[in-house]
Amino acid sequence: MSLPWETVIGLEVHVQLKTRTKLFCGCANKYGADPNTLVCPICLGLPGVLPVLNRQAFALAVRAGVALGCEVANVTKFDRKNYYYPDLPKGYQISQYDRPVNRKGRLEISMPAANKNIGITRVHLEEDAGKLIHPDTEGSSGVSFVDLNRAGVPLVEIVSEPDMRSPDEAHAYLAALKEILQYVDISDCDMEKGSLRCDANVSIRRPGDDKLGVKTEIKNLNSFKSVAKALAYEAARHASIIEGGGKVQQVTLTWDAIAEKTVVLRSKEEAHDYRYFPEPDLVHIQADAAFVERIRQALPEKPAARRDRYVKELGLPAYDAGVLTGDKELAALFDKLRGEGLAPKVASNWVMKHVLAAMNEKKIAATTFTDKTRRIAELAKKVEAKQITGQTGAEIFAWILGTPETASVDEHILKQGLAQVSDAGALEAIVRDVIAKNPKVVADYKSGKPSAVQALVGQVMRETKGKANASVAKDLLVKALEC
Amino acid sequence: MTRHLYPLFSLRMDITRPLVEKVALLARLEIPPADADRVAAQLGRIVTMVETLNKLDTKGVEPLSNPTGLVDAFRSDEPRPSLSRDEALANAPDKVEMFLRVPRVVE
Numbered sequence: 285m286s287l288p289w290e291t292v293i294g295l296e297v298h299v300q301l302k303t304r305t306k307l308f309c310g311c312a313n314k315y316g317a318d319p320n321t322l323v324c325p326i327c328l329g330l331p332g333v334l335p336v337l338n339r340q341a342f343a344l345a346v347r348a349g350v351a352l353g354c355e356v357a358n359v360t361k362f363d364r365k366n367y368y369y370p371d372l373p374k375g376y377q378i379s380q381y382d383r384p385v386n387r388k389g390r391l392e393i394s395m396p397a398a399n400k401n402i403g404i405t406r407v408h409l410e411e412d413a414g415k416l417i418h419p420d421t422e423g424s425s426g427v428s429f430v431d432l433n434r435a436g437v438p439l440v441e442i443v444s445e446p447d448m449r450s451p452d453e454a455h456a457y458l459a460a461l462k463e464i465l466q467y468v469d470i471s472d473c474d475m476e477k478g479s480l481r482c483d484a485n486v487s488i489r490r491p492g493d494d495k496l497g498v499k500t501e502i503k504n505l506n507s508f509k510s511v512a513k514a515l516a517y518e519a520a521r522h523a524s525i526i527e528g529g530g531k532v533q534q535v536t537l538t539w540d541a542i543a544e545k546t547v548v549l550r551s552k553e554e555a556h557d558y559r560y561f562p563e564p565d566l567v568h569i570q571a572d573a574a575f576v577e578r579i580r581q582a583l584p585e586k587p588a589a590r591r592d593r594y595v596k597e598l599g600l601p602a603y604d605a606g607v608l609t610g611d612k613e614l615a616a617l618f619d620k621l622r623g624e625g626l627a628p629k630v631a632s633n634w635v636m637k638h639v640l641a642a643m644n645e646k647k648i649a650a651t652t653f654t655d656k657t658r659r660i661a662e663l664a665k666k667v668e669a670k671q672i673t674g675q676t677g678a679e680i681f682a683w684i685l686g687t688p689e690t691a692s693v694d695e696h697i698l699k700q701g702l703a704q705v706s707d708a709g710a711l712e713a714i715v716r717d718v719i720a721k722n723p724k725v726v727a728d729y730k731s732g733k734p735s736a737v738q739a740l741v742g743q744v745m746r747e748t749k750g751k752a753n754a755s756v757a758k759d760l761l762v763k764a765l766e767c
Numbered sequence: 768m769t770r771h772l773y774p775l776f777s778l779r780m781d782i783t784r785p786l787v788e789k790v791a792l793l794a795r796l797e798i799p800p801a802d803a804d805r806v807a808a809q810l811g812r813i814v815t816m817v818e819t820l821n822k823l824d825t826k827g828v829e830p831l832s833n834p835t836g837l838v839d840a841f842r843s844d845e846p847r848p849s850l851s852r853d854e855a856l857a858n859a860p861d862k863v864e865m866f867l868r869v870p871r872v873v874e
Binding site for chain 1: 789793794795832833835837838839840841842843844845846847848849850851852855856863865866867868869870871872873
């Protein structure tokens with residue numbers, strides 16, 4: 285029906301930093317505390333108090349910039365962003381305007397067609413606002429409640445270039461950003477808890493146009509799914525306006541996840557006038573080259589690099605490498621198991637099969653296994669050496685989880701009689717018994733269905749509670765049936 | 768490239784009645800319409816006085832946002848006690864249970 289449109293997307297992502305305290309005061313940076321219990325004269329904006337910058341928050345902001353390939357500023361400073369809102373006690377937010385900590389980075393995203401670099405305009409440090417609650421109970425329709433525990437929590441704002449061309453690319457960018465920020469351990473990036481929040485700018489134009497179309501901004505997208513859906517909705521809305529002969533108005537919108545549509549928050553005329561000016565209560569910060577270099581050196585290996593290394597150097601299948609490096613703790617566990625002497629593929633199998641299953645089933649983190657790797661490796665070696673069967677291995681794995689690392693695997697196997705039975709003499713009686721009890725299966729086998737022997741192997745396994753060496757049992761069965 | 772980073776403060780401007788109304792709105796100040804012209808005139812005189820600073824030759828002088836010349840003032844990331852909630856909310860014009868209470872800001 286119509287010519288194609290190109291969607292142009294830029295994202296602004298706010299990420300709460302993993303510090304113990306707030307950006308400018310000693311109140312705890314903690315989610316879920318009782319309302320208004322983590323506040324002090326500084327984050328309440330009481331008169332006469334002065335902010336002092338949290339060194340760790342600054343270091344984490346630099347780490348975020350370095351991880352995203354940014355240029356770190358030699359000198360950085362803070363500015364006041366002025367606006368009145370009940371979640372902002374001082375009437376201004378301490379942020380950074382013209383001299384952000386980091387500029388000009390990039391983030392690689394992988395798309396089905398090809399990988400693509402998304403430009404990062406800037407990564408700056410600022411303080412979070414408090415939380416507003418809009419109760420819908422009887423008699424509270426005209427009021428909002430304010431909890432200032434979050435006021436002053438350190439954030440980095442990561443502003444991308446308008447380099448994304450589809451909601452899928454925006455989704456991939458967010459996923460890659462979350463992955464890398466979690467990897468370098470600057471934030472939990474938990475959208476449900478609000479430690480990662482996303483605003484999106486979107487416009488459309490004809491492919492080949494240099495000029496950007498009129499953009500709209502969508503605020504407070506609170507899940508990856510919302511981001512993709514809201515962007516697709518908004519791009520389609522722009523197209524239908526322009527195709528209908530209209531003009532897109534520059535507005536700020538919010539995404540209604542229930543009605544699945546965007547709703548106007550404010551028009552351009554109502555746009556904020558923030559009247560930025562330099563924060564006189566804070567001094568300039570100099571990040572000298574040695575400081576930045578120390579942070580760069582201490583940076584953990586990026587997920588993509590680790591994934592490549594697992595495939596190229598350790599010979600893991602791409603799928604395994606992807607799963608293992610998707611969770612930093614899982615990758616660490618894998619490395620530790622290799623350190624205990626397991627071959628890469630064996631270590632990977634144990635993590636992918638038993639560890640992941642237990643994590644999902646018991647809702648536990650990969651770190652639960654960190655101090656159990658010696659016994660897990662010991663167990664894996666026994667299974668590899670066919671001293672115990674895979675099935676018994678799974679049972680012993682569950683036992684390891686519930687016992688301290690000092691409990692001996694060997695002793696457990698001995699006590700419970702779990703060693704694999706490969707000795708033909710020990711199995712022969714059972715084989716004879718199984719053949720005698722299953723005349724129908726035996727008849728099937730003899731009438732030319734060799735696969736029937738598997739049913740008999742299963743019976744032998746049952747009789748031995750899974751301890752029989754299946755291939756020895758099969759050989760014995762075939763031998764007995766053929767004579 | 769010369770760019771005015773801080774528009775309100777770096778542009779020479781006439782203080783007009785619409786500007787007074789805008790600034791009053793941004794500052795959430797209520798200026799009675801009957802007073803607006805008088806306030807505009809007074810603010811104009813104040814700004815004119817401050818503008819005498821422009822007579823100073825600042826060629827080659829770096830802008831300064833903090834007069835102390837200090838850099839790199841940090842605190843360590845060590846928690847310190849917060850106020851009790853009762854203390855924190857003591858001066859609130861309105862509160863309910865654990866929260867400050869304000870007029871509704873969204874529909």
